[in-house]
Amino acid sequence: MQATRRRTNFGTAGLLYCLTVVVVALASVNRPNNLLVWIFSAMLIALLVSGVVSGMMLLRLRAHRIEPRRARVGEVLVVRYEIRNLSRFVPAFDLHIEERKLPPSIVNAGEAWMLHCGPGDTVHAEGVFRASKRGLFRFPTFEVWSSFPFGLLRKRLIFERASEVLVEPEIIPLQPSLLSRLARGGLMGGVRASVEVGGGEDFFGVREYRAGDSIRSIAWKRLAGTDQLATIERSRAVPPRVRIVLDLRRATSDLRVAEGVDPRALEEDAITLAASLMALADRQGDEFGLTILGLDVAAIPLRRGHFHRAKVLAALAALDLDQPRDASATLRESAERATVLFVHPDRADTSISPAVGWNFTAAQLSSLRIPLALGGET
Amino acid sequence: MNLLRQHRISAFLLVLLAMAAFATSQKDLVLLMSSGAIAVLSWYVTEGPRGRSLPEVASNILILGLLMWTLAEFLTDIELADATSVLGRFLLWLLVIKLFSRRTAYEERQRFTLAAMLVVCGCLETVEFVFAALVFAFIALGIWTAMLWRLQSSLDAARASRKGDGAFLPPPLEVAVGRRLLPQFRRLALLSIVVIFAGSVVGFAAFPRFGESRGGRSQSDAVSGFNDRIDLLANARINESRRELFTVVWKDPTGTPEQSKRPIYLRGAVLDRYDPVTHRWEALRTSNAIRAMRTPTDAKFVALGPGVPDTTGGVWTAEIAMRSLATSVLFTVYAPFAVATDESYSVAFDPATLLLRDVGTDHVSRYWWYALRVQPQPSPQMMETLQGSTNPPRSDISFPVPALKPIAERILSQAFVTGIPTAEDVRADPSLRWMRNREIARAVASWMRGGRFRYTTDLTAFEIADGEEPIIAFLERNQFGHCEYFASALGGILRTLGIESRLVTGFVALEYDVSTSQYIVRESHAHAWVEVRTGEHQWTAIDPTPEESLMQISERNRAFSDNFRWIYDRLEFLWNSQVLAYDSAAQATIADRMQSKWWKSVQESYDAVRVQMRALVEQYSLGRAGMVWFVAIALAFFAAVAAWLFARRRLRHTQRIAGLAGLPPQEARRIAREVSFFADALDMLEDAGFPKPAPLTPRQHVAAITLHDANAGGAFARLVERFYRVRYGGLAQSISDREETRDELLRLKSALSRRR
Structure with missing residues (x-):
């Protein structure tokens, strides 16, 4: 991509250098000294060479941001840039790449820099950022600059090329026993047999023997009685299931919170808690789904796996808390067998659904996390 | 590394x-x-x-x-x-x-x-x-x-x-090594160095100079050891460097190089005024009869005087070749009557002092070689021919230090001056004056060389009380010093005694190289001595400094590195002559030359074009309107050539993109013309931030773009299908096909612009 604009700036070093050049010029005029005159000329030409070299270096440079897909609050976001030097002769050195007009919630944690991009080369550089808020953010403009060779002038190429990045909510490590206690015991969850044939332990049925069936699965008693080969089928094991219900029915301003507490922060904490529960369920091999009450977001069915997890996190990341809420939304009854975890920003509310579930509030986030001393990561 | x-x-x-x-x-x-x-x-x-x-x-x-x-x-x-x-x-x-x-x-x-x-x-x-x-x-x-x-x-x-907050962050990609990196960096750095040096030469030449131009003291004089004034209070540093400044070949009247029986004194400046306040000897510029002349280019001698010199006493030649000194002063041996230079120079001759100086304004550098015809003992007729009426007036012989008088008289009495005409004899017969001058000067100089005074260049122990005259301090108390003190003392004594004398600074040639038959003059051979008037137009050099001391010091300072001086002598001369001696006059000369050269070449080119055009007009009887047509056709021709070059470049670009390298040239050109839209589309996409990675096929690239922008992906997909049909299906596009392709390109452009 070609640069939208080009700019040239004097840095502090450049200004000091110019001042020195002026002093040497005055000394040369005041004190007839041809050596000083020569030095002055060399300094002046060095300034020109600095501008020309950096200008030529950047003249045929094309830069392209390789779009970052996702980021997560509290984790680093690595943005890669591809620089192509279309020049046939002039190499580029000391290239810095900086994002401009970044949203305040995204901070630069490590600039992208490359030492060298030879003629005809394509080189990649990485910039590191940190996001402090979830949501959809724009990277509107980036610039490639260099002050090579002498650091006196800074030549900039400005690329106005917007990219969007979805920042997922922070995932806090929760106590592993939390879900095993809630979801694996009792009627609501636990490992059980499904209605499909699979590789589990439980008996599913008996069918006629087919060539290739394992000898270990032959129903020997049936064979003894009927003198016909039959094979025992086993049912597929189904992992525990967890449905996370995020209660966002109340508008931010209507939340019942103590004085001095930021209700929007509580809502964000609730989203973080929902994401953390989901991550915990995923880590333990459970199936999980997400329902968001109060906002126009379709419920995500119970599944597991990498893509499903990404889908749930994307849904949480893209939540717009400024949208109007539906205070009358309730969790519809379904035949779904799963442990239901309700996450409320302010207080537990049992009127959401007749279904039995476990209620969490955003304020519990700190108490549910693994203490740092026990190896909890941030 | x-x-x-x-x-x-x-x-x-x-x-x-x-x-x-x-x-x-x-x-x-x-x-x-x-x-x-x-x-x-x-x-x-x-x-x-x-x-x-x-x-x-x-x-x-x-x-x-x-x-x-x-x-x-x-x-x-x-x-x-x-x-x-x-x-x-x-x-x-x-x-x-x-x-x-x-x-x-x-x-x-x-x-x-x-x-x-x-x-x-x-x-x-x-x-x-x-x-x-x-x-x-x-x-x-x-x-x-x-x-x-x-x-x-x-x-x-x-x-x-x-390393901001201690958390793990990936390190920056560090590619500080590599086969291509080092040579490319070296090339760029060397190119920068060369350009800066070349540019600094131009800047140096063009820098405005407001200082003294040629004819005055140049910076190269300041580093030669030679000085055109003597300051008796500024003697902290005496140059003892053995840097070779120039060589002198001394030829006898037959033209054979020989070693002179006496040291050869090379005169650079004549100082005839002593200031008792600043304690300085300076040149009193009284002569207004300076003669300017131009030396020929082929090293032929040009006479310094107007008349024909009397050469009956024999003519010696001093050939001086510069090694590292570049100065406007031509060091002369007494008494010169003709000069020759390697190139043509403008030279000023002062008949009163017999000094020569380069005053040319049409040379950038200093001379490399010059020769002088001299008569060491010139006849009065010859000196009269040379000097005319420009000798300094006799009234300027007083010495402004009254305290020196009793000392001078005491020294005169100690110098065993016998058998010389007294003041009364001179009053009775003025012709005895010159003999008296010479004899007294020789006697006093001999007295000074007699061991009473020690020659040294180390003046750290030389004490001068507040308000004390340095010459008296030298004579009465310290009794040691270098040549400037010796010469100042003799000059002061002689003037106090009413004898016309003046100080001369320059070099003394002592070191004779037998193998090359030439004198080598070094920086440490800078010297000062006295000249005493011994005739209406004649002056005699009297040196009160012990000659042996000069030789000893010269030998003592010999260093091992002196054996290698020849390596950079020429460079040093170039530095002195081309850089340090570069002044406003040399700058003006360069400017004149450049201007005339450029202007001449521009005018010649213009004339040549004009002649050609006139010939064409006459040949085809075009007239004035025809000229206009001719210019229009020429412009159109240049525009057509430029367009052809652009189209050729574009075609090659398309051939490269479409992978037509293996096809016969004619076929490749035909297909390239047909699929140029594909190259346009790829350029548009690249400008919008979707450059096509080389490993991806066009269809894979379509898929990648569609992920980001369905509209752009769709438009590009249609273009890609068309490209495949033309490139691999052998389809020739009809006019309607071309219009559709153009529409697709516009759609792609609008989709991309919306995205931006």
């Missing part, structure tokens, strides 16, 4: 170079050796196996001590001329301390700045060739180091920016 690893070495060498340059400017070998040794030690300490550095507290204490020492030096010796030297020494030792500090980017910057300041201090002290060579080396290495430093500091900054 890793590119960035070179940075430390080159930065260290840069500091060493700055220190060497400054020590050279001070001509202080002890300073060079001591500071250099400590600096080299610092490399072992900081970069050695243990990698230690001086603690900051210790460094600060040392710097404070150095500062106090420098301040004390300023307070005790507040000579303004030495301020730069003291400041330079402070910077040098500060730099040495800094070399032991930790190698941080901040310290590197400080060291670089201090080194540059040290070099500038040296520039204010000297302009000698060796120093200048070191300065140029410093500039070249400085450019290289600055470029490396830029890369190193950026890498450090990139690393530091990732």
Whole structure:
């Protein structure tokens, strides 16, 4: 991509250098000294060479941001840039790449820099950022600059090329026993047999023997009685299931919170808690789904796996808390067998659904996390 | 070697170079050796196996001590001329301390700045060739180091920016090695160095100069040891350098080189006025009969006087070849009557002093060689022919130091002057005056050479009380000094005794090289002596300095490095003649030459074009309107050539993109013309931030774009299908197909512009 604009700036070093050049010029005029005159000329030409070299270096440079897909609050976001030097002769050195007009919630944690991009080369550089808020953010403009060779002038190429990045909510490590206690015991969850044939332990049925069936699965008693080969089928094991219900029915301003507490922060904490529960369920091999009450977001069915997890996190990341809420939304009854975890920003509310579930509030986030001393990561 | 690893070495060498340059400017070998040794030690300490550095507290204490020492030096010796030297020494030792500090980017910057300041201090002290060579080396290495430093500091900054909160962050991609990186960096750095040096030559030549032009004192005179004035109070430094300045071939009347029985005195300036307040001998410019003449180009002699000289006494020739000195002064042997130069120069001859000076304004450099025809003992007729009526008036013989009179009379009585005409004899017969002058001068000079006075260049013990006349201090109390004191004393005594005399400065040729049959004149051979009037138009050189002392000092200062001087003598001469002697006159000459040359070439080109056009017009009877047509056709032709070149370039670009390299040229050109839309589409996509990676097929690229922008992907997909049909399906596009393709391109463009 070609640069939208080009700019040239004097840095502090450049200004000091110019001042020195002026002093040497005055000394040369005041004190007839041809050596000083020569030095002055060399300094002046060095300034020109600095501008020309950096200008030529950047003249045929094309830069392209390789779009970052996702980021997560509290984790680093690595943005890669591809620089192509279309020049046939002039190499580029000391290239810095900086994002401009970044949203305040995204901070630069490590600039992208490359030492060298030879003629005809394509080189990649990485910039590191940190996001402090979830949501959809724009990277509107980036610039490639260099002050090579002498650091006196800074030549900039400005690329106005917007990219969007979805920042997922922070995932806090929760106590592993939390879900095993809630979801694996009792009627609501636990490992059980499904209605499909699979590789589990439980008996599913008996069918006629087919060539290739394992000898270990032959129903020997049936064979003894009927003198016909039959094979025992086993049912597929189904992992525990967890449905996370995020209660966002109340508008931010209507939340019942103590004085001095930021209700929007509580809502964000609730989203973080929902994401953390989901991550915990995923880590333990459970199936999980997400329902968001109060906002126009379709419920995500119970599944597991990498893509499903990404889908749930994307849904949480893209939540717009400024949208109007539906205070009358309730969790519809379904035949779904799963442990239901309700996450409320302010207080537990049992009127959401007749279904039995476990209620969490955003304020519990700190108490549910693994203490740092026990190896909890941030 | 890793590119960035070179940075430390080159930065260290840069500091060493700055220190060497400054020590050279001070001509202080002890300073060079001591500071250099400590600096080299610092490399072992900081970069050695243990990698230690001086603690900051210790460094600060040392710097404070150095500062106090420098301040004390300023307070005790507040000579303004030495301020730069003291400041330079402070910077040098500060730099040495800094070399032991930790190698941080901040310290590197400080060291670089201090080194540059040290070099500038040296520039204010000297302009000698060796120093200048070191300065140029410093500039070249400085450019290289600055470029490396830029890369190193950026890498450090990139690393530091990732250490923000201690969390794990991926390190920056570091590609400081590689087969292509080093040569490319070297090429760029060398190109920068060459361009800066070439540009600085232009800047140097064009820099406005407001100083004295040729004919005045040039900077090269200041480094030759020769001085056109004598200051008896400014004798802190006496140049004892054995630098070869020029050679003299002394030929007898038959043209055979020979060694003169007496040293050859080469006159550079005549000083005939003594100022008792400043204690200086200066030239009294009374002559207004200076003759300007132009020497021919083929080294033919041109006469200095208007008439035909009387050469009955024999004619000697002095051929002077410059080795490292470039000055406007032509050093002459008494008494010259003709001069020849290697190139044509404008020369001014002062009949009163018999001095020659180059006053040409049409030469950039100084002469390389010149020759003088001289008569060592000229006849009165010849001198009259040469000088005419321009001899200094006799009234200017008084000496403005009354306290010298009793001393002079006492010396005269001690000098055993016998058998010479007395003042009464002279009054009775004025023709005896010249004999009296000569005899008294010889007697006093002989008395001075008789062992009472010691010749030395070390004047540290020479004491002059407040208000005391240096000549009297020399004669009465110290009784040692160098040639300027000897000559001043003799000149003062003779004038006090009413004998016309003047001081002459220049060089004395003592060192004869038998193998080459020529005298070698060195910087340390700069000399001062006295000339006494011994005729209406005649002056006789009297040297009160003991000749043996001069020889001894010359031999004593011989150094091993003198054997290698021939290596850079020519370079030094070029430096002095082309750079230090470059002044406003030389600048004007270059400007005139350039202007005339450029203007001439432009005018010639214009005339040639005009003649050709006129011939065409006449041949085809075009007339004035035809001229306009002719110009229009020429412009159209150039536009067509430019368009053809552009189209050819575009076609090649398309051929490369469409992979048509293996096809027959005609077929490749046909297909390239058909699928040029595909190249346009790819260019548009690249501008919008979707460059096509080489490994992807066009269809895969469509899929990648569609993920980002369905509209753009759709439009591009249709173009790709069309491309496949033309490129691989052999489809020739009809007019309607072309229109559809154009529409698709517009759609792609609008989709991409919406995205932007």
